[in-house]
Amino acid sequence: MAKQSAGILLYRRAGEGVELLIAHMGGPLWSRKDEHAWSIPKGEPNPGEELLDAARREFAEELGLPVPDLEFTELGQARQSNGKVVTIWAGEADLDVSTIDPGTFPMEWPPRSGRTVQFPEVDRAEWVVPDVARTKLVKGQVVFVDRLLDRLSVGGA
Structure with missing residues (x-):
């Protein structure tokens, strides 16, 4: 079975459009990269953990910020180039990212x-x-930007 990962893509309304919350991957391998070096906050579930619960936990661990209390819409799954299957949920919230306190590895x-x-x-x-977001996110996650925009144009997420 392929490894799994679960994450949360927050969005907020901005004028006529939306803005998406993405995070630049830490560590020395990504420090000098910008294009395709960003990710939706996500991570691997613990054994027996529900994917949405894992997405919430990983969001909080990666950013060091609480997950907003809101309804999430599943954007489905996508297989990354490394073979990992990623499941993403979206939710509308405004979060101050100037105070992130990320976990470490x-x-x-x-x-x-x-x-x-x-x-x-x-x-x-x-x-x-x-x-x-399409140019900064790792290529395998761009599909979630398009899925979110499709959902929002058909009556909202």
Whole structure:
């Protein structure tokens, strides 16, 4: 069975359109990259954990901010280039991302040094318009931008 991941894509109304909350991946491998180096806040479920519960937990862990209390709409699944199947939910909320306090992950750095260093899961989060999200998100997640926009144009999510 393919590995799974679950996440939450927040959006907010902005003028005639919407803005989406995306996060730049942390750690040394992404530090100098911008295009296709951002992600929807997401992560892997624990054994037996429901995917929406995992999405909520991972959002809070990655950003260090509480998940807004709101109804979420499932945007379905997509297979990433690494084979992982990602399930994303969307919800409308405005969140101040200037105060993110991301969780960390351990990584051997520099490679083959035998030294383990803690890095932030994400190093920043931003509200962006859909066209910007399409160029910043890792390619396998762009489909969720389009699915959300389709849902919003047919009466709202």
